[in-house]
Amino acid sequence: MTTRLLEIENLTVRLAAGKAARPILDGVSLHVERGEAVGLVGESGSGKSVTCRSVLGLLPEGSRASGGVRVDGEDILTMSSTRLRDLRRRGVSMIFQDPRASINPMRRIGDFVAEGMRAGGVPQKDALKRAEELLESVGIREPRAALRRYPHEFSGGMLQRVMIAGALAGGPRLLLADEPTTALDVTTQAEVVSILTGLRAERDMGMLFVTHDLELAAAICDRIYVMYAGRIVEAQSTEGLFSRPRHPYTSGLLAATPRLESDQPPHGVPGRPVSLAEAPSGCAFAARCAHARPGCTEHEPGPREIDGAQVACLRAEELIHD
Amino acid sequence: MAGFLLRRIGGIAVTLLVTSFLVFGSVHLAPGDPASFLLGGRSASPAAVAAIKAQYHLDDPFLVQYTKWIGGVVTGDFGKSATFRQDVGGLIAARLPTTLLLIGYAGVLILVGGLAFGALAALRRGVVDRAVLVGTGIATATPSFVAAIGLISLFSVQLGWFPAFGNGGGFGDRIYHLTLPAAALALTFVGLLARVTRTSMLEELGREHVEVARSRGVPGSDVVRRHVLRNALGPITTVTGTIVAGLLVATSIVETAFGLSGVGQLLVSSVTVKDFPVVQAVSLLVVLAFVTANLVVDLVHPLIDPRLSHAKGGGA
Numbered sequence: 001m002t003t004r005l006l007e008i009e010n011l012t013v014r015l016a017a018g019k020a021a022r023p024i025l026d027g028v029s030l031h032v033e034r035g036e037a038v039g040l041v042g043e044s045g046s047g048k049s050v051t052c053r054s055v056l057g058l059l060p061e062g063s064r065a066s067g068g069v070r071v072d073g074e075d076i077l078t079m080s081s082t083r084l085r086d087l088r089r090r091g092v093s094m095i096f097q098d099p100r101a102s103i104n105p106m107r108r109i110g111d112f113v114a115e116g117m118r119a120g121g122v123p124q125k126d127a128l129k130r131a132e133e134l135l136e137s138v139g140i141r142e143p144r145a146a147l148r149r150y151p152h153e154f155s156g157g158m159l160q161r162v163m164i165a166g167a168l169a170g171g172p173r174l175l176l177a178d179e180p181t182t183a184l185d186v187t188t189q190a191e192v193v194s195i196l197t198g199l200r201a202e203r204d205m206g207m208l209f210v211t212h213d214l215e216l217a218a219a220i221c222d223r224i225y226v227m228y229a230g231r232i233v234e235a236q237s238t239e240g241l242f243s244r245p246r247h248p249y250t251s252g253l254l255a256a257t258p259r260l261e262s263d264q265p266p267h268g269v270p271g272r273p274v275s276l277a278e279a280p281s282g283c284a285f286a287a288r289c290a291h292a293r294p295g296c297t298e299h300e301p302g303p304r305e306i307d308g309a310q311v312a313c314l315r316a317e318e319l320i321h322d
Numbered sequence: 323m324a325g326f327l328l329r330r331i332g333g334i335a336v337t338l339l340v341t342s343f344l345v346f347g348s349v350h351l352a353p354g355d356p357a358s359f360l361l362g363g364r365s366a367s368p369a370a371v372a373a374i375k376a377q378y379h380l381d382d383p384f385l386v387q388y389t390k391w392i393g394g395v396v397t398g399d400f401g402k403s404a405t406f407r408q409d410v411g412g413l414i415a416a417r418l419p420t421t422l423l424l425i426g427y428a429g430v431l432i433l434v435g436g437l438a439f440g441a442l443a444a445l446r447r448g449v450v451d452r453a454v455l456v457g458t459g460i461a462t463a464t465p466s467f468v469a470a471i472g473l474i475s476l477f478s479v480q481l482g483w484f485p486a487f488g489n490g491g492g493f494g495d496r497i498y499h500l501t502l503p504a505a506a507l508a509l510t511f512v513g514l515l516a517r518v519t520r521t522s523m524l525e526e527l528g529r530e531h532v533e534v535a536r537s538r539g540v541p542g543s544d545v546v547r548r549h550v551l552r553n554a555l556g557p558i559t560t561v562t563g564t565i566v567a568g569l570l571v572a573t574s575i576v577e578t579a580f581g582l583s584g585v586g587q588l589l590v591s592s593v594t595v596k597d598f599p600v601v602q603a604v605s606l607l608v609v610l611a612f613v614t615a616n617l618v619v620d621l622v623h624p625l626i627d628p629r630l631s632h633a634k635g636g637g638a
Contacts, residue, residue, distance in 0.1 A: 085539040089539035096534055101530040102531055104531040119539050
C-alpha cells in the first residue's frame with residue numbers, strides 16, 4: 001500500500017482549558033491523494049482553517065492536538081522542528097486568504113517570493129532568478145521590475161498571484177489554499193482560480209482547498225469534505241455531493257446557494273453556527289436540522305459509509321436529499 | 323524628495339523665527355530688572371547703570387531690542403554674556419563637545435538597552451516579560467537626579483569604579499568620566515524606549531505576515547529580524563528622535579549633578595543669574611535640536627516603510 005500524500009486521522013484540537021467548551025476540531029479525518037484536489041467546505045468557525053493550518057503544524061497558541069497529521073507518512077505533530085521547517089520549505093505550501101495582510105508591506109515583492117528559497121539555502125541571485133520565472137508563470141507583467149516593487153503598488157488580485165508564486169517557490173507536493181479568493185472581487189477571483197488550477201495540474205500537486213463557497217469548491221475539486229462545528233459531517237465526490245447530498249447540513253448549504261435559473265430565492269440554513277462556548281450533546285447540527293428527532297441529541301453520530309459517501313447523520317439512510 | 327526637503331527646511335526656519343520671538347519675549351517677561359542682575363546686585367552709580375542699559379539696549383522698545391538681537395543671531399552673534407563677559411557663541415561652542423559626547427553616549431545606551439529589553443519582553447512572554455515591565459516601570463519613574471545620586475553613591479563612593487566629578491582629559495578618559503552621567507541620563511529613557519519597543523513588536527508579532535513567514539519555514543530569528551523588528555521600527559524611530567532631542571534638556575540636571583561643564587550646566591547657571599543672552603541662545607539651540615530630530619525622523623521613516631515614500635509613483 002502506498003502512503004497517501006496527506007492523511008489526517010482522528011485529529012482533535014483543544015484550546016487551553018477554560019477558553020472553549022468544546023474542541024475546535026473533534027475527530028477530523030480526511031485525506032488527499034497525490035495530484036488530487038480536495039475541497040473543505042463549511043461556515044466560518046467550523047474549523048476548516050484550523051484543519052488546514054494544522055497540516056503545517058500551525059496550531060492555535062496553547063492548544064493541544066491528538067490524532068495524526070501525516071504528509072507522505074510522516075507525522076507533523078511529532079516531527080522535530082528542523083524536519084518541520086524543511087517540510088514547510090519544500091513539501092507543503094499554503095496560500096492565505098488576504099494577500100494584503102499576508103505579505104509584509106515593508107519588504108519588496110522579490111524578497112517575499114524568494115524568502116522560502118533563501119531559508120532553504122538557495123543563493124540570493126538564483127533565488128531572485130527563480131522568483132522572476134515564478135512571477136511570470138502567475139501572469140505578472142514585467143516580472144523583473146516587479147521584484148523590486150513594494151506590495152502597496154499592486155492590486156489585491158495581483159498580490160494574490162504573488163502569493164501563489166511564493167507558495168510554488170519550494171516546489172511543494174501539497175498546496176493548502178485557505179480561502180484564497182475570499183478577499184478578492186469576482187472577476188479577479190476567476191482569474192486567480194484559473195491560474196491556481198492550471199499550475200496545480202501542470203505541476204501535479206495535491207491540493208486542499210478551503211472555502212465557504214460550495215460552487216467554487218465544485219468547480220475546482222474532485223472530492224469535497226463538509227465541516228460543521230469541528231467535525232466532518234459529509235465527504236463525497238463532487239458529483240455525488242451535488243446530486244445526492246446525504247447530510248441535512250449539506251443540502252441546506254446547497255439550498256442556500258443563489259441560482260440564476262431558479263425563480264425562488266435561496267433558502268438560508270436556519271439558526272446560527274455553534275459557538276465555541278457551546279457543547280451540544282449528540283449531533284451538533286440537530287438544533288438547526290429540520291429532520292432532527294429526539295435521538296439526534298442523545299448520540300453523537302459517527303461517520304458511516306453509504307454508497308461511497310461518508311456521512312455522520314443518524315438518519316442518513318432514510319433521508320435522501322435530491 | 324528635493325521639494326519635500328526644501329519645504330521642511332523652510333518650515334524649520336519659520337519655526338525658529340517664531341520660537342526666537344517667544345524665547346526673547348518670555349525672558350523679558352520674567353520679573354526683575356535685568357540691569358540690576360547685570361550689576362550683580364552691587365549698588366552702582368547712575369552713570370554705571372546707564373552705561374549697562376546702553377550696552378544691552380535695555381531702554382529701547384521691545385521690538386527694537388528683538389530686531390537687534392535676531393539680526394545678530396542670524397549672523398552668528400548671540401551677544402555677550404553678562405556674567406562671563408564673553409561672546410555667548412564662544413561659551414556654547416566651548417561646552418558643546420562635552421554635551422554632545424554625553425548625549426551620544428547616553429543615546430547609544432538608550433538604543434541598545436531599550437531595544438534589547440523591549441525585544442526580550444516581547445519575545446519571552448511570562449516571567450521575563452513581567453520582570454522587564456516592572457524594571458522599566460521603575461526606570462521610567464526615576465528622575466535623573468535621583469539616578470545620578472544613586473549611581474554616584476554606589477559606583478563612585480562605595481565601589482570607587484568611576485569618577486563622580488569632572489570632564490576628564492583625552493578621549494578615553496572623557497568616556498570614562500562620562501559613563502555614570504550617561505547612565506543617569508539614559509535610565510529613564512531606556513525604560514521608555516523598551517516599553518515602546520515591546521508594544522510595537524507585540525503588535526507586529528500578531529500580524530498575519532509573521533505567521534506566513536513561519537509557515538514557509540523561515541527560521542525564528544529571521545522572522546523576528548525581517549518581519550517583527552523591521553516592521554516595528556516606525557514608532558521606535560519616532561520616540562528615539564524625541565528622546566535624543568530631549569536629552570539636551572535633560573543634560574542640564576545631570577551635568578550639574580556630576581559637575582560637568584557642558585551646555586546643560588551653562589543653562590542652569592545662566593538661568594540662576596538671569597544671564598539673558600545665554601539663556602536665549604541655549605533655548606534656541608534646544609528648539610533647533612527638536613526640529614532637526616523631527617526632520618531626521620521624517621527622512622528616515624520612508625526608508626523603513628516604503629508606503630510613506632515622498633517620491634511620486636513609488637520607488638520601482
